[in-house]
Amino acid sequence: MSDKIIRIENLSKSFGEKKVLNSVSIDVIEGENLIVFGRSGTGKSVLLKSIVRLLTPDKGKIFFKGKNIFEMKEKELLKTRKQIGFLFQSGALYDSMSVRENLSFPLRKLTNMKKDEINDKIVETLRLVSLEEAIDKMPAELSGGMRKRIGLARTIITEPSVILYDEPTTGLDPITAKEISQLILNLQRKLKTTSVVVTHDLICAEIIADRVIFLKKGEIYMEGKLEEIKESNDSFIKNFFSNKILIESGVNDA
Amino acid sequence: MKVPQLLYGQNLSNQQKLFNFFATIGGIFVFIIDYFKYVFIPPFEIEETKKHMADFGIKTLPIVSTMGIIVGFVMALQSYVVLEPLGATDFIPGSLGISILREFAPILTALLFAGRVSSGIGAELGSMRVTEQIDAMEVSGIDPFKFLVVPRVTASTFILPLLTVYVVVISLFGGFIATFLQEQMNVIYFFNSMISYITMGDIFQGMIKTFFFGFAVGIVGSYKGYTTEGGTVGVGISTTSSVVIASLLIIFIDMIMVKLGMM
Numbered sequence: 064m065s066d067k068i069i070r071i072e073n074l075s076k077s078f079g080e081k082k083v084l085n086s087v088s089i090d091v092i093e094g095e096n097l098i099v100f101g102r103s104g105t106g107k108s109v110l111l112k113s114i115v116r117l118l119t120p121d122k123g124k125i126f127f128k129g130k131n132i133f134e135m136k137e138k139e140l141l142k143t144r145k146q147i148g149f150l151f152q153s154g155a156l157y158d159s160m161s162v163r164e165n166l167s168f169p170l171r172k173l174t175n176m177k178k179d180e181i182n183d184k185i186v187e188t189l190r191l192v193s194l195e196e197a198i199d200k201m202p203a204e205l206s207g208g209m210r211k212r213i214g215l216a217r218t219i220i221t222e223p224s225v226i227l228y229d230e231p232t233t234g235l236d237p238i239t240a241k242e243i244s245q246l247i248l249n250l251q252r253k254l255k256t257t258s259v260v261v262t263h264d265l266i267c268a269e270i271i272a273d274r275v276i277f278l279k280k281g282e283i284y285m286e287g288k289l290e291e292i293k294e295s296n297d298s299f300i301k302n303f304f305s306n307k308i309l310i311e312s313g314v315n316d317a
Numbered sequence: 318m319k320v321p322q323l324l325y326g327q328n329l330s331n332q333q334k335l336f337n338f339f340a341t342i343g344g345i346f347v348f349i350i351d352y353f354k355y356v357f358i359p360p361f362e363i364e365e366t367k368k369h370m371a372d373f374g375i376k377t378l379p380i381v382s383t384m385g386i387i388v389g390f391v392m393a394l395q396s397y398v399v400l401e402p403l404g405a406t407d408f409i410p411g412s413l414g415i416s417i418l419r420e421f422a423p424i425l426t427a428l429l430f431a432g433r434v435s436s437g438i439g440a441e442l443g444s445m446r447v448t449e450q451i452d453a454m455e456v457s458g459i460d461p462f463k464f465l466v467v468p469r470v471t472a473s474t475f476i477l478p479l480l481t482v483y484v485v486v487i488s489l490f491g492g493f494i495a496t497f498l499q500e501q502m503n504v505i506y507f508f509n510s511m512i513s514y515i516t517m518g519d520i521f522q523g524m525i526k527t528f529f530f531g532f533a534v535g536i537v538g539s540y541k542g543y544t545t546e547g548g549t550v551g552v553g554i555s556t557t558s559s560v561v562i563a564s565l566l567i568i569f570i571d572m573i574m575v576k577l578g579m580m
Contacts, residue, residue, distance in 0.1 A: 115456045145458035155453035158444070172459045221457065 067126075068093040068225060068257050069114060074123035076109050083109050084120065085281040091225075096251055096258045098268045098289070101278035102303075107261040108152075110278075111227050114259070115147055116140060127225075145173055148223035148256075152230040154214030156202040162189075162213055163198050169221050184220060191253075192216045192246060208239035212246070219250060226251075228260040232267045244270040265304060277303075318351055320344045320544055325551075341562070348540045352470055355463045362468045369472035377433045377480060381426050385484040388421055389413070389491025397499050406500055410507045411514030413492045418515060418523040422484045424571055427530035430477050431563040435538035438469050439559035442542025443552035451543070466539040473535030478527040485523075518578075526574040530567050537563040 069091035076084040083106035091097055101107050112118040114125055116132050125132045127143055135143060156165050166185045170176050176184065189195045192212040197205060205213060211231060218226055231247060232240035244267040251258050251271075260271055268275060268289055275292055277285040277300065285292055285300060293304055321340035324333045396409045442465060445451050454461040489511070496502045541559035545551045 112452075117452055117456060141458045141460065144456055147456065149453070149456040151449045151453055153449060155449040157450055157453075158448070159441075169457050169459065172464075173457070217457075 066093040067091065068128060069259070070124075070126040071110070071114070072124045072126070074110065074113060074120050074125065076106065076113065076118065076120045083281050084113075086123070087278070087281070087283055089276060089283070091257060091259055092274075093257050094255065096248070096260065096271045096273045098272040098275045099259065099261045099278060100263060100268065100275055100303075101284075102263060105278040106281045107278055108229050111149075111229050111259065111261050114227060115144055115149055145221060146224050148218035148221070148226040150211075150214050150218045150226065150228045150231055152233055154202075154210035156205075156210060156213055156217070158202050160202075161198075162194075162200050162202070162205075165202070165213065165217050166220050169217065173221060188216045188220045191219070191250065208235055208243065211235065211243055215243075215246065215250070219254060219256075222254065223256065225257045225259070228258060228262070230262055230264075231260060232262065232264045237266065240264060241266055241270070243267075247271055318347045320347050320540075323544070323546075325547055344544060345536060345540050345562075348466070348536050348543075351462060352467060352536065355460075355467050356471065358463070362464060365464065365468035366471050369469050370476045373430075373434045373437075373472055373476045374480060376437065377430050378483075380429050380433065381480055381484050382487055384425060384429060385422070385487035386491035386494075388425060389417060389488030389493075390495045392416065392421065392488075393492035393495035394499070397496070407510065409496055409500075410492075410502075410511035413496075414489065414511035414515050415519055417488045417492070418485055418519050420523070420571075420575075422488055423481050423523050423527050423530065424567065426481045426484045427477060427527065427534070427567045428564055430473075430480065430531070431534045431537075431567060432560055434473060435534045435541075435559045435563040436556045438473075438535065438538030439542040439545075440552060440556040442466075442539060443545035443555040446543065446545040447548050447552060462543070466543060469539055470532065470535035473538075474528055474531040477531030477534065478524055481524065481527045522574075522578045526571060529570050529574065533566040533570060534563045537566060 067090045069089075071087060071089040071091075074084050074087045075082070083104070087106070087110065089097075089110075099107050099110065109118060113120050114127075114132070116135075119133065127147070130139075130143070132140070132143065156162075157168065160168065163185055166188060167181050170181045170184060185198065186195060189198060192215055194209060194212050194216070197209060197213065202210060202213070215231075228247065232243055235243060244264075247258065247260070248271050250256070258271070260267065262268060272289045275287065275289045276283055277292065279299065285295065285297065292300060295301070321343045323337050323340050323344075326333075329337070393409060393413055396412055397406060400406050400408055400412075442451070445465070451461045451465070454464065489508075493502075493504060493507050496507060497504070538559045541555040541562070545555045547554070
């Protein structure tokens with residue numbers, strides 16, 4: 064049986080009256096690309112942020128390599144976080160630092176690498192995302208797609224075993240979105256990481272997904288291979304993929 | 318330690334406002350405790366601290382220079398108005414030196430410093446919070462409190478006393494110019510006369526509180542910025558409220574320190 068690198072058990076989270084996650088249980092298998100699909104506000108990002116304990120759920124447990132994230136002491140949590148990369152929707156680049164400094168920052172803080180080794184690693188990582196020329200630019204000088212690539216470079220530079228992607232293609236044009244998705248897949252194959260990708264972009268899922276989980280109203284609605292889900296006769300799923308009707312309960316957030 | 322969560326909304330009730338008042342005090346205390354918990358643990362982020370010290374100092378230098386020279390000048394003129402009819406203009410250097418050293422230079426420099434630095438820290442950390450840069454630091458395994466808050470508070474604590482010394486010198490120079498214009502007082506006489514009145518106690522009382530003022534500015538700016546919520550509107554609120562809270566805190570600390578100094 065494959066190893067479960069992350070195990071989520073009965074996770075529930077509410078914000079005020081609104082229940083965004085309702086007893087969600089997910090196993091993430093080592094080496095797989097898991098796509099978490101769902102409409103806006105279904106708790107996808109909350110799920111991702113709970114895995115790295117940026118948010119604390121009301122109920123439930125999350126195990127990383129068998130250890131409960133929420134029972135970890137500060138030191139152990141920092142150690143665990145070093146093994147998990149997180150690509151934020153905005154890229155979350157440090158505005159006051161150049162691209163070089165953004166990439167060198169985690170290496171300076173988390174490793175004992177020498178200056179030359181850090182420089183070599185930065186160039187090598189920027190080559191992986193095809194942005195060597197941006198090395199001395201400031202984040203404000205980068206386009207949306209470039210920011211995502213640099214964010215991705217900063218995420219992979221510390222060689223995490225799991226990478227969590229929060230809407231990696233949102234806000235990008237279809238061609239750039241496709242390029243970023245392909246890049247994520249290539250990096251996953253090259254670095255042999257496990258990926259959890261939260262998205263509502265079908266193209267992204269088609270390129271990356273080994274397995275798909277569909278969230279609806281904070282609960283798992285459907286789970287399986289993308290092809291199986293796409294062939295489902297369920298009207299909600301059909302509507303989602305056909306992109307014809309995204310109206311539910313009189314609300315359209317497409 | 319966990320910082321108490323503030324309540325947000327357009328129409329908060331008086332009870333909720335009172336809750337926010339105490340939650341803010343609680344939050345500042347949590348930040349003070351956390352600061353002392355982290356400041357003695359390596360790595361000490363000396364480079365970051367030096368960078369912020371230079372930044373805070375340079376940012377504040379033009380405004381405190383202007384303020385210093387004008388305050389010294391005006392105070393000397395005002396003293397002249399009071400002392401001249403009594404034929405006691407010889408006391409101008411002494412009274413000027415003591416009042417600038419003990420009170421005016423520390424408090425006015427600190428208030429201007431709060432306006433420049435506390436708002437700057439609040440805005441910078443607030444923007445970092447709402448654009449998920451602090452979260453990004455946290456999930457990469459780097460403690461953002463240690464990297465972002467501790468160096469800023471340390472820098473603020475130690476740069477303000479240096480700025481105050483500078484303001485004392487420049488204010489006295491302003492005072493001398495005014496006295497010279499009114500009385501044609503000799504520069505050596507002016508400073509000799511002043512030094513004969515000033516005691517070590519005046520210097521100690523004036524300077525020791527500036528460390529507390531600097532610490533308050535750093536802590537309040539960091540607390541408001543670091544705990545920002547509510548997007549760009551939240552950043553605006555953090556920026557302005559950090560100046561207001563830091564200024565009030567400076568006046569409050571001053572009152573306590575003066576009272577303690579008289580005991």
